[in-house]
Amino acid sequence: MAGWIDLAGHRAVVTGGTKGVGRAVVLALIAAGARVATSARSKPDDLPEAVHFVAADLMTPAGCAELAGFAEATMGGVDILVNVVGGSSAPGGGFSALDDATWTRELDQNLMAAVRLDRALVPGMTDRGHGVVIHVTSIQHELPLPESTMAYAAAKAALATYSKALSKEVTPKGVRVVRVSPGWVETDAAVRLAERLADQAGTDYEGGQKIIMDSLGGIPLGRPARPGEVADLIAFLVSPRAAAITGTEYVIDGGTVPTV
Template identity: 75%
Template sequence: MSFDLGLQDRRALVTGGTKGLGAAVVEALAASGARVAATARTVNGDANGRVYYIAADLMTPDGCAKVAGEVLERFGGIDILVNVLGGSSAPAGGFAALTDDEWRKEFDQNLMPAVRLDRALLPSMIAQGSGVIIHVTSIQHELPLPDSTTAYAAAKAALSTYSKSLSKEVTPKGIRVVRVSPGWIETDAAVALAERLAKEAGTDYEGGRNIIMNSLGGIPLGRPARPGEVADLVAFLASQRASAITGTEHVIDGGTVPTA
């Protein structure tokens, strides 16, 4: 039996699509035949022309409006929206280190881009009676690290709750809304963090990885997920193979979260 995902010529937008997980999702969708637009604050273009890149700051309303407008103009509609953009720049130090400005930045990066792009692009999906929205959340909303990820985890929790509510509203109109909740992913940034921790601790890279895994309470799989592994899950959920899946959150964390 063929396992063709049926993504040929599907029109997709991936936010945060030039690095880490976002770049892996772009590659997976494009390799499956989708027409992909990807966003980042700065872009250098794509040498083989498979992907259309849009430079925009999605932490602002104007940036989201620019991206939505360009996607609809170029593609004439949208079939798949994958909100990968996220991250944290909040300082360590627990609740006392989190000023109003730090809280605002975490929500502007991890919640509002998804809200704004959904609001701008959902009408075209509703008009055609089909579409898939995938929001990348995080296991941090279940396992926050009080010293450094409180605001990030809260923003991802808000994204997860928003996604569930949205799925109830738009699934009867033909649009599926699903969430992908990764644990630690071994991106270039994660590798750099492990190397820095290893240097500070006087150990090697594997020692640095273990420091991170131990901070998460351990990863039973024994390693972090690879970007391509998470991207494959996203591509499957975006496909017709997952046509009965909506409103759910799919954890890919190597067993980090200790409960089902």
């Protein structure tokens, strides 16, 4: 990445930056020369020393305010905001299994964390006349799985629509807004899921991967994306090399979505 993407002097906040795609984004932006702040409920032991860290729960308004305030105080402002944090703990069982508390939790994690941080940090970008916001959505907003990811998919669909509207408002003020929509990504959590499914089915890890890919209708590439591949795409999109890109979505799913 170094030499191809130059982010020297850029200040970045990456949510969900201690594991999975978020961690890969943090490492990619640091390698490109950016100063990076991130957060989680607790600090992991293996966080790179160069990362500014604040302990905060981004599912709450207070946690988002704490991260935004930390970034402003520590780095004097933000040029890049990458909203990666997300996920789902909703139970299976379809729509009738999702109570109000579950819907609120899914929306707080997958929509409102980004909305609150944008509200705190984007005004500084528009005042300075430059900045980039990345919202990590999901192909689930196009391919929802009713058994287990209905609320997550709906929240990501809301994030995608909100992101498009935000881009129309702030792009004329110098701030680009771009969506990145991953399919299945081989994070540590995804590896554990494949291993568990493989054990249940009496097969190996590749067999567990195939179970997941089949549940998605197949992945033409034949494998999930890797966190570093998603991070490289994001590093390009936040860089000056992507200066004319805003208001659109980049899908990185190995061809999973079967339609145009």
